[in-house]
Amino acid sequence: MKSIAGTVRHAGVFDETAVIAAGVQLREKLGANASCALAFVSSDYLPHLEDFTELIRVHGRIPELIGCTANGLIAGPEEFEAGSGFVVLGFRFNEILANPYSFTRAQLESADDGFWKESAGVQEPRAWLALLNPVDLDVEEWLTEWNIDYPNVPCVGGFASGTDAEGIAVFHNGVRVDGGALIAFSGAVDAETVVSQGCRPIGEPLPVTRAEANVVYSLGSRPAYQALEAAYQTLADTEKAHARGNLFAGLASNEYVEDFKSGDFLVRNIIGADPETGAVVINGVPRVGQTMQYQFRDRTLADADLRACIATSIQPGSDAIAAIVFTCLGRGVKFFETENHDAALIAAAVTPAPVAGFFCSAEIGPIAGINSIHAYTASALILRER
Numbered sequence: 001m002k003s004i005a006g007t008v009r010h011a012g013v014f015d016e017t018a019v020i021a022a023g024v025q026l027r028e029k030l031g032a033n034a035s036c037a038l039a040f041v042s043s044d045y046l047p048h049l050e051d052f053t054e055l056i057r058v059h060g061r062i063p064e065l066i067g068c069t070a071n072g073l074i075a076g077p078e079e080f081e082a083g084s085g086f087v088v089l090g091f092r093f094n095e096i097l098a099n100p101y102s103f104t105r106a107q108l109e110s111a112d113d114g115f116w117k118e119s120a121g122v123q124e125p126r127a128w129l130a131l132l133n134p135v136d137l138d139v140e141e142w143l144t145e146w147n148i149d150y151p152n153v154p155c156v157g158g159f160a161s162g163t164d165a166e167g168i169a170v171f172h173n174g175v176r177v178d179g180g181a182l183i184a185f186s187g188a189v190d191a192e193t194v195v196s197q198g199c200r201p202i203g204e205p206l207p208v209t210r211a212e213a214n215v216v217y218s219l220g221s222r223p224a225y226q227a228l229e230a231a232y233q234t235l236a237d238t239e240k241a242h243a244r245g246n247l248f249a250g251l252a253s254n255e256y257v258e259d260f261k262s263g264d265f266l267v268r269n270i271i272g273a274d275p276e277t278g279a280v281v282i283n284g285v286p287r288v289g290q291t292m293q294y295q296f297r298d299r300t301l302a303d304a305d306l307r308a309c310i311a312t313s314i315q316p317g318s319d320a321i322a323a324i325v326f327t328c329l330g331r332g333v334k335f336f337e338t339e340n341h342d343a344a345l346i347a348a349a350v351t352p353a354p355v356a357g358f359f360c361s362a363e364i365g366p367i368a369g370i371n372s373i374h375a376y377t378a379s380a381l382i383l384r385e386r
Contacts (some may be wrong), residue, residue, distance in 0.1 A: 035093040049169070065173055078340050096188055100182070101295045132170065137180060192381075198301055200297075321383040
């Protein structure tokens with residue numbers, strides 16, 4: 001028996017009849033009881049979360065369900081950036097093992113060396129899928145520890161999103177968790193990952209020569225702000241016109257590169273810059289000696305980068321089981337000025353496999369083998385049976 005997956009989507013507010021119908025439809029698509037499932041719901045489903053999860057699990061025959069709220073849903077090649085509803089992706093596995101796991105903020109605060117590997121109880125995962133609660137959890141701290149316990153294992157996912165902080169939640173079998181919910185995939189599975197940051201390097205790659213925490217004071221022999229200004233001047237006039245909000249800092253993931261290009265950097269937001277002190281504040285902590293190069297993003301670059309990532313990361317052919325897509329709230333129609341950009345490109349690459357996902361407040365995915373937090377990124381996990 002080949003492993004299969006299926007998606008169901010409902011547009012509209014919570015309705016028992018619609019949820020029951022979706023559960024039945026999912027079971028019919030899978031042809032049997034599910035092994036596990038993912039659910040992405042709009043924030044207005046939270047008051048009905050217990051009923052929703054019970055109904056979809058009972059009628060879909062789903063033993064394990066993890067999910068989160070989403071301010072925008074993905075189903076197949078389509079993106080639904082507004083409105084109420086839900087998307088459920090169910091799996092029926094054969095020789096693939098799927099181990100759901102959830103944790104709390106208290107566990108993070110008390111964790112010591114090796115805690116996560118012992119707590120999750122999965123020794124040789126091929127990949128992790130993660131849904132994180134950004135309101136209650138220090139995700140950066142958790143991911144740092146997680147990478148130590150699970151080195152070289154891709155972890156792909158996203159931060160739950162919602163209309164506001166009160167409308168954001170992660171859940172496991174109907175129970176809200178203030179930490180995160182994950183699924184480990186192991187056994188006869190191959191996992192492919194797509195992480196498209198959508199930027200190109202501008203200016204010069206320079207070593208960080210003075211920095212304190214996330215404040216960069218100097219790059220090479222010049223103030224960091226001066227290097228930023230020089231990088232900006234390399235842009236064409238049309239690019240300068242919309243550079244505001246689209247300039248970033250790139251931290252090299254590998255120093256032994258002769259010619260840095262897109263994909264060689266972990267891209268971080270620029271939080272602020274001070275021409276008087278020469279300091280540039282970024283959403284990351286560079287180390288002295290690390291190469292940093294400023295980055296520029298626009299829709300043309302982001303489109304080309306995602307296409308290139310898909311071409312190099314996803315095997316051609318139609319044997320994928322499913323793709324789970326995590327795209328940033330800063331992408332979508334307002335950025336690309338066209339509908340369904342990320343979902344359509346990924347869905348076309350894995351057809352006829354089902355695709356599901358959501359718009360995240362931040363994304364998780366590996367760069368140079370290290371799982372990291374991203375912004376303005378499209379990340380995806382593609383599962384195949386070995």
